[in-house]
Each structure stands twice: as structure tokens, then as C-alpha cells.
Amino acid sequence: MGRAPCCEKMGLKRGPWTAEEDRILVAHVERHGHSNWRALPKQAGLLRCGKSCRLRWINYLRPDIKRGNFTREEEDAIIHLHELLGNRWSAIAARLPGRTDNEIKNVWHTHLKKRLSGAGQAQAQRATAAPKRKAKKAKAVAAEVSAVALDEPTTVPVSWPEQSLSTTSAATEDYSTASSADQNATDSFTSEEFQIDDSFWSETLAMTPDSPDSGMESAEPLRMDTASPPSTNDDMDFWLKLFIQAGGMQNLPQI
């Protein structure tokens, strides 16, 4: 359409945000909301474009963001949701409370994709063996954010089906015992705390290519019978059972 770029770069700051900018943005959003991102930087006195402010808020400053390592359960959920939804990161993020599309996208591209591809085993092993860097950074970031945010970050409860927990418990155990340092660093994100509420599952299972609200292309049907299987047959059976119990493709409720 040939529109002008969102921000005339003249005089607008780019690059990493400073703590002061974060503070200003958080204070402004808390006070006035963010009904108009384009006007927000001016009103708040920030030398940033609205787009940049929006991104910073959504991906970093929002009080309900859950920071820290992705648990094994979350990673599995991403994999399953990606099978259902494809690269619709925002849709996937909507089903993982506290996680952002950007974060999920990053996790997918950095290790989940590798893990799924056959050659990913070694990589995955390394990923579980050496998440120190991530944990360390996450801790620092969490401290920084909590210093900036006016509200305490809220831990969004997420309940995981017991059956799923049982099928992945071994993996979870491996994950959680990777190293004691990691353990310390990820204390606040243990699998016990990672509980998805029931609506998560009903919503997830409601995702169907035929559902008009699902946004699924009909060319990308639910592939329960194709390659790129989950980690185990048990997993596959579990998802298949759930899917069938939910009424298959026909009787799925709309979200």
C-alpha cells in the first residue's frame, strides 16, 4: 500500500531500552492504558516510535509475563500447538499463559525445531545439559523487570493433565536434574507450578481446521497420523484419545 514507515526515524531512539525508558513506559501504561500506541510515546515523553513501545511492553514489561526457562511441559505444549496451529506464534502464545509470541518463536527456532529434526538429539542433550546461561540471564532479567514494574509479576496458574504429566515425567525429571545450579536458577518455574487451567485444554482441543474462528487453513488438517510424531507413541495415543473424546473434527466447540 506504500504507507510510510511507522516511525519517521528522525530523532527517534532505537536499540536496547534503558531502565529509565522502561520505567516511563510502565508508568504511563499503568496510568493511561495503551489504547493508542502511536500517540503513546509523545504523551509519555519517550523518544521511541509507538511500535517499539508496543513491542517492549508486550514482550518484556507486561506484569503478567512469566520469565525464565521453559519447562519441559511448556516445550511439549509448544510442539503440540505448533502441530495444530503452525507458525501462528501469537495463537500459540495465547494458550501459554505468561509467554510471549516472540519468546515462543525464539524457543522454537533455537531448540525445539532442532529437537524435532532427527539430528536434534545431540543438540537437545546439550540444551538440557547447559541451560546455565539462560537461567542466569533470566534471573537477572527478572530482577530488572521487577525493579521496573509497578506491580509484582503474577504467576499464571497452568494445569497440566495428569496423564500428560505421567507420560512426560521421566523427561521432566531429567530436565529438572540437569544441574543444581539450574535448579536454583529456575526455582520459581518448577513443573509443579506449571499448571494450565482446564480452559487451556478445552481451548486447545477446540482448535480445528474447520472451525471458522480457529484461523486454521483447511489445507493444514490436524495431522494425527503423519510423520513428525511426538516424542513417544504414548504421547501420540494420548493426544489422539483426547481428540476423539472431544468429538473429533465435527463437534468441537468454538473458542
Add this chain to the structure above:
DNA sequence: AAGAGTCCCAACCGCTCGTGT
């Protein structure tokens, strides 16, 4: 200890979509 290589993530870019006029 230091340099090279690799990984990860925050942020940017450009496109599409939805809405108002």
C-alpha cells in the same frame, strides 16, 4: 588467559489485517 566459535534473545523490519471515513 585469551581468542574463536556458537548460542540466544531483544528488537527491528516489512507485511497483512481490521477499522474508520
Add this chain to the structure above:
DNA sequence: CACACGAGCGGTTGGGACTCT
């Protein structure tokens, strides 16, 4: 109906952090 505009989304990348040799 056509256009303009803002918001949102997904792909990409620069550079810092970390590991390896």
C-alpha cells in the same frame, strides 16, 4: 467502494553472553 491509518504478526538479525579449545 476505495483509501488511509494503526495495530498486530511473523521473519530476520545484531550483538552480547557463554563455551570451547
